[in-house]
Structure formats: structure tokens, C-alpha cells
Amino acid sequence: MTEQLVWSFRENNKSLEESVLLLGNKGAQLVEMTRIGLPVPPAFTISTNACRSYLSNKKKWPADLEKQVKQKIVELEKEINRKLGDTENPLLVSVRSGSFISMPGMMETILNLGLNDATVKGLAQKTNNPRMAWDSYRRLIQMFGDVVLGIDSALFEGLLTKAKQKKGTEFDTELEEGDLKELVLHYKKLVKEKTKKEFPQDIWEQLRLAINAVFDSWNADRAIAYRRIHNLQEGAGTGVTIQAMVFGNKGEHSATGVAFSRNPSTGEKGLYGEFLVNAQGEDVVAGVRTPQPIVELEKFNLELFERLKRIAVLLEKHYKEMQDFEFTIENGKLFLLQTRTGKRTAQAAIKIAIDMVKEKLISKEEAVLQIDANQLNHVLHKQLKPAAKKSAQLLATGLAASPGAAIGKVVFSAQEALHESEKDPSTPLILVRPETSPEDIEGISIAKGILTSTGGLTSHAAVVARGMGKPCVSGCDAIVINEENGSFFVQSNGDSVTVKAGEWLSLDGGMGEVFLGKLDVEAPSLSGDFATLMDWADFFRKLEVRTNADTPKDASVAKNFGAEGIGLCRTEHMFFDKDRLPIMRQMIMADSPEKRKKALEKLLPFQRKDFEGLFEVMNGLPVTIRLLDPPLHEFLPKTKEEMQALASEMNVSIEFVRKINNSLKEFNPMLGFRGCRLGVVFPEITKMQIRAVFEAALNAQRNGIKATPEIEIPLVAFEKEFDIILELVKKIALKLDPKESVDYKIGCMIEVPRSALIADKLAKKSDFFSFGTNDLTQTTLGFSRDDTGKFIAAYKDKKVFDWDPFVSIDEIGVGALMQIAVEKARESNPEIEIGICGEHGGDPRSVEFCHKLGLDNVSCSPYRVPIARLAAAQAAIKEKLA
């Protein structure tokens, strides 16, 4: 039997889900609206199967398609008693694209198809409205010319403007029949000129070309790019809906509009939107005439307004989602042309979800699922006021590396930042760097925001900024930094702008935007609906959510965001502080264990104090402390001046400093002398850290604070590495006064494949595991995060991976190792707690994966804690529903 490729609304008995896959979202929603009794003009849809067949078969229609389309046209003609191409009573149709998801960049709509030089006259006569007929014809030529024939729409607009100028009018509604006839002639001439062909007078040709244009738009660059960016599946294809036209341009009793069932900015309940009298759909979007707010419809036609309000409620009741729908009023008669889930701001999304639960429209589970966890970011940070952005100069757009608004004066180095902040600590600063390194930490911590010209979403600047909850725009390659002059240069809208140190800059880290000047901001609200949503999320989720925090300040922020402990404290970050770095360097440069111990003795009180601060903030919650991890050369001076300074401080020659520097250089630092390898070779370093942990815990306890340290061993690959560090910990624990005890745990990072493969052995001795998915991704894929810049763009383009494995866990590769580790570990130690503490811990897709793997906790940067909480709840709910 031949496949049915064309479906009319009434014969479709499929579920909404099936319909969406078969017909695309737009077609399916029309079926749905018809089904619930809403006034939808009759129509039929060509299935996505037909599109796929066309695209994979050298743009040939599947065998039966033409026959089936003609058959449906005949049915349509019968239903509304008009005929396609009939010169007396012509049928006009719209042709619309629509895939399984709404996708800007695909061809959307052609209206008024079916008009030519002959049928336009028939329409004029039949409707007794020649103006409308000619207006529709010129619209058809314009849309068809643009969308199907690829003629620049601006050229048509130019002719339209000329016609209005000639007439001396402002609006196209003021053009009369004669003006429009003349405009049609100009339009047709333009088509001839650009395509070397006449505007097609054969209605069937119009239809065939339009359908092909919809099919082809699936593979338009913009559509492909959109699917790539949003990680949408390829190969689904688009449906083509052909619908009898209704006319919002039939005069003063006709109109067209767009409405939301709730306010998409605030979430407030009630009809929201706008409409245009005597117009067709594209006029609303085009912005030629300013539409009226939808409340004005009350005056235009009260009954219709009330009906629309009822329809909005009906739609929400049916879809259980805020709706964004299009309508047309033809001579006082209402038609619905489209509906879809409405896009909204994060604030609105939260309010709507909470309200819908109050209205008993949806369950709490559904409310939690309704929020895009990533979007939560927007409500957690101060934001630039939208109005301020509109009037400001946008200098450049880089990568949205860390969200929020930052306003400050430009500085070009960490030193400058320090210097400026010493002069006046209240001056807000924006640190602008080509890229940042661990030595910039203090500068970053002083600055309000970070702007880098190179480096991706997982560059040093981006990772550190997210960790600190500071806005960051990274990889903003439009700016050219001249560090010597203390300025950067950028081409902005044709202007050459030079920004000097001390000038004001405003960053929108959530959008990656860089503005000149000092913009206004608005504060986030974490109470009210937000708090309610988070409460619900906490009720549903099973994963514990911890935070990555190195300072009491970070820990405190995270705790406010609901963190249930510290999942990762990177002790090395504490050594970059300007009081400590010189001692750290002396420790590294020590040429005897005695000298090393002496330097370590000096570091001990600092480290102890750091830990005391963390214990105090987290009082009773777990604090996971990772032992020193980075290669030692990261702490060493880089420039000659710094080396000289260190040499003087240490009373050694600069050659000695250079020699040690050189001896610590590494070809592949990521795979080098770091992690627990440091502790195996220099146990005195580890001993100092463990002493600091225990002494801090005891001090805290003496002050009535409950300290629960979890000592974490990084980069374990061999069982014996774990044994050696464990031995050090036990020895120090044994030396404690037996009257006092510290309730500590010990565990290890699983961040190289080998540790996952011997998880059973490690688990026997571990209280906990934490997946370091950043490093695990690097080693499993053989990708250096710092070096992927050279090929990652090509890899995304060529779809080597569906998503950046440093943003969301590579489930197939890294995930497989994680699963091996979890299974082996739980079998050998059912009590073991397993978590994850890489950047992925704050990524909703990765959080869902962690839930599925059965982990106990995730840890993420403070500002992503609410996102992780929500994502964890969504994962749990999805599992329950599945």
C-alpha cells in the first residue's frame, strides 16, 4: 500500500506526540486545536516523511506525493467551496513550514498563494473588496519573491516605500486599489529582473515551488546552525501545512494578532500581546505599523476579546503550558492559525510554574519540569537593565562564560587591579586580559568582572570566574589588547573605538556582551516564587548538591544557594595569595627536606586558618578537602623580574631559581608531576596539609563548631598511591590527643581511566569517591582542554560530537568509565559515597546523567547550586514518570 504522505486535520487520529513527529509541531498543533473545537481554517499537512524522502532523493518528490496533494486540495476546495486557480471564486492558501520543534531560520510562511493576474480579479469581484485582493496579491509576490525566489526583501520594501511617498501617505493601509495595482506591476518587474522569469502565473507551479522551498529550508545554513547550537537531532525534516486563507486585511472589521496566555516578561496571568487592524500576519512581526496592545481589542470587539480570553484559558488547560498563539479576524469572525509553548524570561517561567500549581493546572512535578534549569542562571545574578542596554553602545560580543552584570573601570593586569584597589578599594574594576593564568587569581578576585580576548567557555578565566560567581566574557576576539599602552581597540558598528585603562565598561556575562560606559543594573530576588520552586525541587531530588568552594566567602554564598556541603576545596588556590606565594615558592625551591619543612611550617598556620573558616561556615556539613593538585611549576615566577625578586628573598642566585624553574618544566603538565604524585615524592607537603586539616577541625570543635572534613586524594591511578597517602593520614590521626577525635573521611578522585578500572580495589579503602570529570574527560578522550581550540569548531561543525564534552559529560565514553567505576565500587563497598566535582556538576544534562548512574552527590560552583538542585529534581521526576 502506498504511504499516506498528506494528512488533513480531521482524518488524523494520532496522539499529539505522534502527530508532532509526523507533521511537525505547527501542523500537529492545528490538528490539536481543531480537535478541541477551536476555529481553525481547514488545512492539510505534508508529512516530514515526504520531506526526508525529498531531501535524500536528490530533491525529487516521492512517487505518490503529487497525487495525494491534489486529492487533498480537491477536498479543501469542496469544504470551503472555492477552487484553486478559479478566476471567479479562487481558493487562496497559506503554506507553512514546521518541524518537530519551532526553529527560527527555517522558512516560515507564504500567504495568499493562489493569486495571479486572473484570480486576483475574481477575488476582487467575489469579495467585493478589490483593495484587499490587490493588497493580497502584492503581499504574495513579496513573500514568494523573498522566501521562494530568494530576492532581497528590502527591494520590495523599497518599492512599497516609494509608492507611499508618491501617494504622500505614511501607512500601507492608506494605499488604494490603483496604487496597489501599480505596485504589483513594479513587484512583477522586480521578479523578472532578478530571476529572469515571470512571476509564476501557474498556481500549481506556485504551490510546487513553495513546497520545495519549505523542504529546502530544512537544510538552510541558519537552520543547520540553529540545530547545532541547540543540539537538535538532524534528519527529522519539516512538515508543510497548506491551509485555506482567512483575511485579516479585509477592512476595518478585520485584524490579525499574536497573543500570550500570560505575560512572558513577568509571568503575570492574563492575555498579553498585540494586534493590527486590516492587516495580515507578517505585518505584526514586520513592525511597519505599530500594533495595538491586546487590551485595546476590548474596544474593537468586546465579544471577541472575551472569546480570546476564554480560548487562552482553554489552550492552557489543554496544553498545561503558557501559550503563544496567532489569530486572525476576518470580517468579525475569529480564526486561530497557530499555537505553541510561549518563550518567557526566567522570572516569568518561575512565576508561571508556581501560579499554575496554585491554579491546580499542573502538579508540582510538572512545575519543576517546566523550568529550563540552565535559564535559572539569569535570576541568580545582578542583570544589566534591558532599557540601559538598548541605549548603550555594544562594543563586542564574546562567549557568555559566566553570567551576571559587571560594571567597572578597565585594568589590564592583576598588578594594576591590586594597585587600583589599594588606592581605593571601592572602585569597581573590570580585568581585561588576553587570557588569565593561576597567577591572576588575586586580580580576578578583586575585579567585578573579567573580559578575555582568547580562551573558550572552559578557559581558565571562565572556570575561575564561574567558581567565584563573577561575570565573565571570554574569547572576545573582536577586541585587540595593547598591554603596553594600557588600551584595547575594537571595531564597533563601523566605528573604531579605543578603550583605555580607567574607562568604564559594562559586561553582560550571560549574553557575552561588552558595553561601553556604566550601565544600570537590577538585583535578583531569591525569595518568593524562587524559594518555593527550590523547596519543591529539594523535595523531589535524590542527589545531594554540594559546592566547589575554596574560601569561606564562596562557601557562604553557596550555602545561601542551598549547598549541602563542600564537594571540592582546592587547597592550591589558597597558595596564590600574595602573602603565601613567596613561601610556597621557597618551599618548591628548597634543595633539602629541612628547608622544605621550614617553608611548610610557615604555610601550616595559613592553611589551618583557611580550613577553620570553611568549617565555621559549613558547621556540621561535609567539607571535602583535596590535597595539593597542580604541578609545582604553576607556582613559580615566570618573568625575569619575579625570578630576581625571589632569588633576593631566598638569598640564592637567579641561576639557581632558573635552574629549578627549568627542571620543573613539563612537556604535558596535565599528565605530569601533580596530584597525589606530589605527595608520594614529597610526603612532607601532604603531611603539612593533613596536619592543617586535623588541627583546624580540633580548633573548630573547641569553639563548638562541628567539623566533618573529607580528605580527598587527587589523580590516583594506582592502589599503592592511595595506600601511601592513607598511611600518612593515619599516622597523623594517631598522634591526636585520644581525648579529642576528628570525625574524618578519606577518599579519592576518580579522574584518570585507570582509577575507574581499579575502582573495586580503591573502594575497599575509601569512604568516598569523587569523579573529576574535567580531567577524566581529558584523559579518556585524549583532549587537552587548553588545546582543543584548534579543532573544536571543526568538530562541532562536522558533528563529531553532539555537544562539547567539557560542557556536558560525554556519556558514551567518559560515562561508560564512570559506570564501570560505580558498579565495581558499589560491589566492593556498598557504603561508599560517590559524587562528581568537575565543571559538569553544574550542568543539567550531566546532573541528570549522574542521577541515572545512581551517584550520591554532585558538586558545582556556588552560583550553579540552584541549577544543580533543580536539575537533580527534574532527573528524579523524569525517572519516576518513565
Added chain:
Amino acid sequence: MTEQLVWSFRENNKSLEESVLLLGNKGAQLVEMTRIGLPVPPAFTISTNACRSYLSNKKKWPADLEKQVKQKIVELEKEINRKLGDTENPLLVSVRSGSFISMPGMMETILNLGLNDATVKGLAQKTNNPRMAWDSYRRLIQMFGDVVLGIDSALFEGLLTKAKQKKGTEFDTELEEGDLKELVLHYKKLVKEKTKKEFPQDIWEQLRLAINAVFDSWNADRAIAYRRIHNLQEGAGTGVTIQAMVFGNKGEHSATGVAFSRNPSTGEKGLYGEFLVNAQGEDVVAGVRTPQPIVELEKFNLELFERLKRIAVLLEKHYKEMQDFEFTIENGKLFLLQTRTGKRTAQAAIKIAIDMVKEKLISKEEAVLQIDANQLNHVLHKQLKPAAKKSAQLLATGLAASPGAAIGKVVFSAQEALHESEKDPSTPLILVRPETSPEDIEGISIAKGILTSTGGLTSHAAVVARGMGKPCVSGCDAIVINEENGSFFVQSNGDSVTVKAGEWLSLDGGMGEVFLGKLDVEAPSLSGDFATLMDWADFFRKLEVRTNADTPKDASVAKNFGAEGIGLCRTEHMFFDKDRLPIMRQMIMADSPEKRKKALEKLLPFQRKDFEGLFEVMNGLPVTIRLLDPPLHEFLPKTKEEMQALASEMNVSIEFVRKINNSLKEFNPMLGFRGCRLGVVFPEITKMQIRAVFEAALNAQRNGIKATPEIEIPLVAFEKEFDIILELVKKIALKLDPKESVDYKIGCMIEVPRSALIADKLAKKSDFFSFGTNDLTQTTLGFSRDDTGKFIAAYKDKKVFDWDPFVSIDEIGVGALMQIAVEKARESNPEIEIGICGEHGGDPRSVEFCHKLGLDNVSCSPYRVPIARLAAAQAAIKEKLA
């Protein structure tokens, strides 16, 4: 029931294997010899269990040990009718250590235990041989003082020499009773002086201290180091054998000696060894008197000589191995004191194995198992003549990085090597560098041998030299290179030696030795017994053995060594040639696809010719060609001069060259922009290489040569990477003239964990897999091979791993991933061929692992092909026997 900790020979009914574990090898062999009827003095052995208990229990004897030892002593006393400590008829014993394997560095033997000031007189009287008694006593004090009390042996030797000087004699046999009595007094004074105690007169104390010393020697530094170097298990412990003394020092009818059942240097059958009249065992080893060759025993005592010959045959028949045994003749009576498998040269090992099969003593399987595969190395290369080495000046010893003898004039850079070889290509050269880099390839290829002052066994110099079969001594840190002066400096036996460019040097790469001057060499013989052994190995083995070879010359060497194909041709090595490097650089520097293609067009003919050469040599055998693998920056100029030269050649500014150089720099090149990533981003490079493969294959075929290329994709991590390269290959294959076809295969390297984890998917599209275990080890362990120097020594010391994972495959980690990959691959594509081509392919332990995993082939450097063939056969035989 109390455990039996002490075993006399006669009551032992265990198998030899059980005995070895329980009593150590020495004790077990004595049991064995007793059992087959050989004359062994009565004895008993304290078990290794007792030793383990002592070592793990704070050096306390297990509860029942003293009682059991005493009981056995009583039995011994009864058997030979003497009594320990009896002043009239004293029992004397030897105390010997012996673990499951013979281990130098452990305490070996104390003789004459049981003598004191009283019993020495009894012995003198009873034996009527006062000289022997006093000689035995002074020997006891000397050995006990050295081994048990830790007094420097040289101090005793000094006293002995003084005694001889005083007497005016040359040999200690010439000392008479009175002299020896006086010497004993001096010895005892020395003991008192050094230990603040008298030499123990209590015989039981002597025995207890001696037993403890044996136990303790298990943990002596030298013993631990030996076990580490030879990868022997810890914790086994040593046995202690206590045996009634027999006396080779009873006069002119007494003697002691060491014999081999065959010549350990040549393998020739027949008694070989030496003996000393009127001596005890340690005199033979100590070299005070020069022993006589064993054939002289014929004159000494013909009957005994014949008996010894029969015993040698009997021992070989019993052990099915060449034996090394110790004997003593006491007043014309023969005793055997020890036997063990004899150490031998590689040449001897081969001859012995072959002869034993001819003698029907062992099977071919046993013959193949008898050879240490690693030792084969010694017969494959030219060797320095041992006599020449003895008389030459040994300058320094480094790491034995690549075996064989190399003699040449010193050069200090690749440029110098080129320059010298242009002046006179027949001058042999030794390249001396701090370390080598890929740019030195041509210099290395010109030189006869390589000497580096830094870098380990897997450093660049070592890997490349082994690949080329060139002798190399690496990491020779005793030499201090001054490149500017063109000389190196070394402290040799107290002399300061400076070696200038142009001076002669001789390297023994198999021993890591560096000699001054031009030493004589001898050639290897690969025919005769060697060929027979290889034939047998080939018959038994299942693994195919291929070679890693980049040039026809290497391929040809490997084919002579029995390689059955090329398992890895690294195409990048072809680009370092001086004709090609400039074009390669232009290709990399190209700022448009056109320029890149132009440079590639120039490279194509070179590459095609390379492949033609390989096809010609391997005619019909598979040739695996790996696509370009290293990061592009490896090809770029490093110095300012080189950059300037390239800029001039390309007619661009040096800034441009520097900019490209900088843009290609990487933080972690190992995990960077390399492997198939290059081909995904720059398909034109891959296309050129594939065209070169196909065109070369067609050219070869037109010349009647059978070309069977296997195209190998490096560093695959994602299925799509494979697809993209496969597509390129197919497109080019399709363009071939349909009348001609190339029988090619396509496959990929499994060298990052992710590829192992998706092996099922990759296998569906692959004809073959090849494990790149070098990189797989780096990524699985998170170890950069170039950076492990900073911690590998500590890791070996602390037993983090049992063996260097870059020498033998880490079976637990890397091996687990390999197993996952093999299982997944075979399930999805049972036809797939799986091999390995890392450095591990030539390591016997790793070859055995590959056999167990069921791989199809291993590939190794040419000079290791015979080793891999033998190791593969051994693995197959072991499996059959298991």
C-alpha cells in the same frame, strides 16, 4: 597442631615446586639431590614461613622455632655422630640463605659454625689436623665478622696479608698452625674492637645470630634493589639451611670447586669449571689463589673426575637444564653442596637448547621456553669483543637503551653529523647530545650510535635508536656536555677526561657502557642454531609478528629478522628529511587552502616514492601505513635563524613565521591537535597521503609487485572521526581506474581510552585495530612519558608499580581496557584483525599478555622481531602446558 618450621631432607616428601616455596631454592635442591642419590652432607632447612613470621613480628622467632631447630640439631648429631659444641668431637655446620630464586645481595653462607676457642682444639685433635682446625676457625671468624657482625671484610684480609708477609709466603695454604693461631688472635681482637664484644664463644649464640642474619638479609638494601630490578615478588622470605660441614681444606687430598654441566660461554657440552686443592668454597670465588680448570681434576683424581662427569649428566637428566653445582672433596670423598640452573650467554643458551633437543633430553617446546627472550638481543647485534673491553678505558655507564656495539668519532649535533658525513660518508660517527628531538632524526640516522646525558629508556633517543636498530646509551649523566666547545667531560676512575669532537668512542648499548677509543667488534650469527630455534618458535607461535618500519632499509632489516609485514609505518618520519622539511613547513604555514594544496602537491611524489619502496620490500606482505600523527608544531623551526631562513624561503616576514609558530604552540601536545584531528580539520593533508598510498600501490602492481596497504587512522576517539576519514579514503578509491584495483584495508589505532570503550562501533567499520599502547598507557594512567622522570624513581622505590608501565604493559589498567576493546570488537566484527604496535610489541612479557588476550599480531622495531617471535612461541607453549 604446631606448624613444622624446620625440615630435614629425608622427611620431605613434597614436590620440587612446593619445596622451593617452603624452603627456598638452595634447600629444595639439596633435598632433590639427596633424593636422586647424590652425596649430600646431612642437613635441615628452616622454612620461609619462619622467616616471614620473624620479619613481620618485630624480629621475634616464631614460638616453636627454637625447639624445632634444637630437635633437628640433635638428629643431625646422631646421624654423623658429632655434637655441637662438644670439645672432643664437635659438629661443625654451614648456614646458608636461599629464597625461591637465587638472589645476590642476600647473605649467602657462613662456614665452620660451631668452632670456638675450645672446640677448635677438639677438632684439631679429632681430625689430627690442627692446621685445618685453626684455618677453619679463622675462616669462621672472618665470615661471621663480615656477614653477621657487619665488619668490613677488607680489615680481615689486611690481617691475613700481614700474616703472609710476616711469614714471607704468597698463599694462605702456606700458613702453618702457629701462624693461624696468631691470626685468630688478631681476628678476635678486631671483632672486639669493632663490636665492643668478644667473638661469641657460645655455639648456640653463634647459630642464633647467624640465622637472624640470614632472615635480615632478605630486607637488605641490595636484596630489595635486586628484587625491584628483576621484578621479583616481595614477601616471599628466605629459607635457612644448616648443614654438616665437610672440609675441602683437610690437606692435599681435599679440594673444593664449582662446575657447569656445559660451557656457559659457548654452550659446548662437557664439564666446565674450576677447583682449588686444600680450600673451602669461598676461596674459589674470592680469587686469592687462582683455581685450576676442572679438566685438571683428571690428574688429581681420575675416578672422582669421571664420577663428577656422570653426576653432571645425571643432574641435567633430572633437571633438564644446564647445571651449575658446587662440590667439595674431603680426603678423597666427594660431596655435592649446591646445584642450580647455570647462567649463560645468549649464544650458549641457544646452543644448549638445540643440543639438548638433539640429545632427546628436552622437547622443542622446552627448548623454546629455556631461552630468555630479552637476552636474544645480545646475539642480534655486533658486539664489542670482551677482550677489547677488558683492556679499554671505561669512561662511564649509562642506561642500556639500545643494544649492540657502535664505534665512531664524536659529533655534538645533527648538523655536525651531516657536515662530517658530507665530507666523508665512510667516517663512522657517534652522536653525543644532552637529549634528542625529532629534528635530530637525520643526524641519528647518519650516526652509528647515540649517547645522551639525560633521558630514560623510553626517551626520544632510545625509542628512535631501537627503531633503527642503532646502539644507544641514554641518560649517561656522568658526562657533562659543553656544546659550545664541542667537548664533553667525565670523571673516570678518578681521572678527569675531556673528549673532543672527532675523538673515537665505543659504545656497548646492551650494557650501557661508554669506552674511550676504537674497540674491536665481533659479528652476530643469525644462521645455524639461531635459525633452528627461530624455526621452532615460528612453529609454535600463534601471534603474527610485524615490524615498525618507516623506510625500505628498516623494512628490509626486519624482513631478514622474520617480520611478516609492516605493522606501523609512521609517515611523519618521512617529512623530517632535509629535502622535505622545508616543504612540510610551507604546508603548515599556508594561510589558504590553495597554498596548502600547492605544498602538498610537492610532498605527494616524495611520499608516493616512500610507499613504493616499502611495497617493494614487503612484496605481498601487509604494509600498515599510519596517517600523519604528530602535532604540526613538531615540524616547525625552533631557533630564530631557522625561522628567518624559512621566512626568506617563503617570502614572508619573520613575524608571520613566529605568529604561526605561536598559534600552534600547545600546553599539552600529547593531548592536542594531532592524529586524525589533523585530517578532520585539514582533509587535504589526509587526501594527499591517501593518494600517495593508492598511486604507490598501483605503480608497484604495474611492476609486478603485490601491494597490500592497510591504512591506519591514528588517535580515533569518536566514531564520526573514523567516518570522516573513511569517506576521504573511499572517495579517492572510487576515482581509481576501475580496471585497476588496490586490495587495501582500513582500520584504526586504539590509543585513547574512549576508542577502547566504543570498540564495538569502530569495529563494524574497521578491517583491523592496532593498539597504540604507548599513548594508551599515557592516557589511561594520566602519565606523560616525557615527564615521568620527576617521580618514576620514587614510584619504583615505593613499589607503586611492579614494573615500568612503559616497558611492559600495565595489565591491570591498560590491559583491562584492551580486553574491553577486544571483546567488544570481536563481538561486533568477528573477522577483525587486532594487533599492537607500541614499544610494548617487542617486550616478552607484553607479547605474552597479547597472546593471552587473543590478539592476531604484534609489531615491534626491526631488531626486536626475533624476540617477539620467541616470546610469542613461549606464550603459546605456556598456554598449552597450563
